[in-house]
Amino acid sequence: MLEETTRLHLLYDFYGRLLKDRQRKYFEMYYRDDLSLGEIAEIEDISRQAVFEQVKRIARTLEEYERKLGLLARYEKRHTLLEELQRELSMEAPQDSRAMKLTHELLALEMEID
Amino acid sequence: MLEETTRLHLLYDFYGRLLKDRQRKYFEMYYRDDLSLGEIAEIEDISRQAVFEQVKRIARTLEEYERKLGLLARYEKRHTLLEELQRELSMEAPQDSRAMKLTHELLALEMEID
Numbered sequence: 001m002l003e004e005t006t007r008l009h010l011l012y013d014f015y016g017r018l019l020k021d022r023q024r025k026y027f028e029m030y031y032r033d034d035l036s037l038g039e040i041a042e043i044e045d046i047s048r049q050a051v052f053e054q055v056k057r058i059a060r061t062l063e064e065y066e067r068k069l070g071l072l073a074r075y076e077k078r079h080t081l082l083e084e085l086q087r088e089l090s091m092e093a094p095q096d097s098r099a100m101k102l103t104h105e106l107l108a109l110e111m112e113i114d
Numbered sequence: 115m116l117e118e119t120t121r122l123h124l125l126y127d128f129y130g131r132l133l134k135d136r137q138r139k140y141f142e143m144y145y146r147d148d149l150s151l152g153e154i155a156e157i158e159d160i161s162r163q164a165v166f167e168q169v170k171r172i173a174r175t176l177e178e179y180e181r182k183l184g185l186l187a188r189y190e191k192r193h194t195l196l197e198e199l200q201r202e203l204s205m206e207a208p209q210d211s212r213a214m215k216l217t218h219e220l221l222a223l224e225m226e227i228d
Contacts (some may be wrong), residue, residue, distance in 0.1 A: 017182040018132075030227060069129040071185075077223055085216040092213060097214070102199040106220075109191055 005031065005074075009041045011062040021060065026054045075110065082107050119145065121186075125176040128185040133172065140168045189224065196221050 001026055019027065029035045029043070030051075037055070041048040066072055082103060089100050126141055133141065143149045143157070144165075151169070155162040180186055196217060203214050 014183075018179075019163065065132075071127075074223065074226075078220060081216050081220050081223070085213055085220070087215045088211075088216065092207060092211065097202075097206065099202045100200055102195050102202065106192060106195050106199070109195070112188075 010072055011066055015062050027058050030055050060079040061113050124186055129176050129179040137172050141172050144169050
């Protein structure tokens with residue numbers, strides 16, 4: 001279950017800005033702040049079932065964006081290649097080489113989500 | 115005007131899949147197939163003004179996605195860094211080095227839009 005949650009957090013990093021404000025609020029309460037469905041229901045003054053359905057729908061929406069744009073999949077591919085490049089350069093080139101600096105910049109750019 | 119059109123084509127590569135089918139159809143007729151507003155109006159049996167508004171709205175929608183996700187801006191940054199890295203390695207490392215191959219793979223990944 002942790003794996004699924006980690007995936008949803010990553011998808012939220014990529015696509016959260018496409019969600020409605022209300023969806024962002026629910027997502028953050030449930031996944032980031034780790035509130036229970038019952039706690040959110042109380043705060044929002046709606047039924048626990050309604051919160052459950054919202055949370056499920058948000059997860060489906062995020063997966064739907066990924067199906068269409070594939071940003072997480074691309075990110076993972078790039079990240080793997082960049083890490084290998086970094087290892088490779090650390091053996092082949094001096095630490096302060098321009099190539100190494102560019103690779104660091106590329107890796108930093110990957111982290112700049114949000 | 116060419117610059118704006120080029121930008122819209124790129125935005126469409128990134129976000130086209132988020133548009134509705136009808137929006138994709140209008141975008142492709144107008145920007146890719148270079149039909150005039152009048153020609154599209156005739157094909158679709160709607161007014162020229164309605165086509166004009168659709169086309170404007172699609173451009174705004176694509177810009178709105180870019181404002182939220184910034185995929186084109188990131189792509190441009192990555193591309194600039196990768197090209198510099200490629201130039202750098204072509205001076206520092208043998209052409210068949212693993213680092214060069216990884217850089218080629220990263221550049222190829224950038225081109226794989228759609």
